[in-house]
Amino acid sequence: MRTIDINFDFMKWHKNAVYVSSFLILISLFSIFTKGLNYGVDFNGGTVIEIGFENNAPIEDIRNHLVENNYTKSSVQYFGSNKDLLIRMPNIVSSDEATLSNTLVAELNNKYSFSLKRVEYVGAQVGEELRDQGITAALIALLLIMIYIALRFEYRFSIGAILALLHDVFLIMGIFSITQIEFNLSVFAAILAVIGYSLNDTIVVFDRIRENFKSSVAENTDTISITNESINQTLSRTLITSLTTLLVLASLIFFGGEILFGFSFALIAGVLVGTYSSIYIASSTLLMMNISAKDITIEIDEEKP
């Protein structure tokens, strides 16, 4: 029988964890507000063209072509390898944006031979809508989850869970802001998946705390040691699940290609941050809200009068 036997006094550090997390969140928020996120076309609107060459791509020539032909604010970069190029163009008012890619591809076709791999054009209005929809979706998901946990546990548990989730979301967005890795629709999907995943972790810990509260009424053990015990009991599960998830994500980030890079990266960051937050943030909040075994057991007494 393989076991991970750790009996670590997690809660000894719970105040420090709150300080560290608050500090990291502040850094994240600072970066998000000053540096901002590197939004992709999905959210900002614009055109992206990916072209593939047989050999090394003539990146300088194409850069010059863009400048000479007045494609303002456009950029070219290698994508994945130096055979593939990614050209980005912002939306330009008073030109026909939708056919911009056709014009450019036709011009380049006259000079070079390449294969057109991908074109994405998102109108300004659509980009704005996608952003609004994304924010609405995230908020609704958080609200529903909060209600579900409040019903299944107690309202303080749902506050703990939501704080842990917000912690994760801010930190991931902070990482994307600091690294300036493109923030697009699939990164957004990954963040929602992280919400689901991190919640999974939190609930497993909460479930144990609840269970131990119930069995501890007679013994009158204090809340901190019950919480600590619960975290230790679920620790091997938390670590193993994080490990299996990280294994598949590693496979995705190495073999899934450039398009899935941001997605896999957000999930890996999310699994790491989420594992930490469900151990520390969620339970620290519970402690700070003075939850105790009584809060849970009263409920049970009422259920069975």
Place this chain on the structure above:
Amino acid sequence: MKIFSIKQILVIFVLVFSVIYSLPTFYSEVPSWLTSMNAKKMNLGLDLKGGVHFLMEVDLDEVVKTKSKKLSNDIRSQLRKEKIRYKKYSHQNNNIYIEFNDNSFYERTEDLIKTSYQNTFDINKININEMEITISEDALNELRIAAIKQNTTTLRNRVNELGVAEPIVQQSGKTRIVVELPGIKDTTRAKDIIGATATLEFKMVDEDSDAYAAEDSNQISFNAKLYYDDAGQPVLLKRNVILTGENIVDASSGFDRNSRPSVNITLDGPGAKRFSKTTDDNIGKLMAVLFIESKSEQRIINGESKRVTRKYEKIISLATIQERLSKSFQITGLDSPKQARDLALYLRAGSMAAPMYIIEERTIGPSLGADNIEKGKISVIIGLILVLVFMVYYYRVFGLFANSALIINILIIISIMSLIPGATLTLPGIAGIVLTVGMAVDANVLIFERIKEEIKNGSTPLASIELGYKKAFSTIADANITTLIASIILFIFGTGPIKGFAVTLSIGVISSMFTAIIVTRVLANLLYENKTNLKTRKLNI
């Protein structure tokens, strides 16, 4: 004789079901009995098979504007016919304002509009002699719905002309149309065909007035409008339209006797009747063919970027009517064979009720699609192998149970994806499957860790299994339901590929609960239940 339990039967049924329905996805050659059971390959999204996705915005304001202009003209001529006099008549912002000298005219107008237009208008009294006529909400809605419908039908006809296999043209939301063309190579041509709005109008030339004088003085009679022909000469055309593109049922391009590009046109019944009567009445007079194209442009108006639709009208042919024309005839005057070909296509496909423009395009070349499939496959396989190896290493025999559950889980996802009509596998969808692989073992990890705890607490092996499954259940349910909430929200709000991710994740979460709890339990029971020596032997976990 051995009797199967209900759980065992269920597991066997699910296993057979998922193997059958996921087979076509793995093997392209499937026996006919499989296809007869409705088993088919998973639908691949455009990012995997290559193709173009367009989202078109239909400019419904323009429809309302045009319609209200037409209705206003109708009302005005009706007032004239009924000899109702008014002091002031204006048409602003799609509303009509009429001011009368006499209240009796006000009342007669009100009656007239109510009887001849029923519920089309709402009449608001500004004061005793002045009214505001607005198009009613119901009429507006009807107008919008009809316009979107007509545009969708016309687009579908045009797309069919492109000869793409399995195209999708459908309404999306209230004002949008989605067009998906799998496997198309020439996207420029596709964009031209989809985005353009070109039609024809036939009008008589106003030969009673002097076009040059009209041009100089800018005094043009109410019934005419000034145009310029190819040579830049002014021409006055009567406002009355003899024929529009809507009367054309068939059109084909070709060349006339002088090998100029031409379009052969066939009219519908009412169109042919009207056309032959008009041409019969006007032999020896000039008739013009107008080529009308609407283009949508972005303009900055008052600091805000706005879409405006501009109409380009051009006289392509100006000819004296030699004889009475009928159902079929030929027009010339086009710039190129390509323009003739495109015009014929547009006329054949029917007219657009409203101008449209592309607000989103996603094109994936066929090579990138194949590349994405390859990458998706490799990452699923490697991710799966890593997890399988780890589970056996860590949980021994129970790891094998979890692995069987995991593989069945993947088969279930694939078979359900192939069975749901309209469900498509996208690259993010594959990522969803990979993520499910990592997360699906979570339920088993929870159960197995519980079993270990029970063993440590001194329970017998059988009791430990029993308690492990029992105690872990509510945790598993809570954890999965919350993940399901997140993925359902993602499905509702997500678009395109993101929806694909939400679909595989949701299916994966649900099926993983079944496989992780039921399938592993059945396997564990099979192995341990009837062993009498278990009381002394240790569990291989």
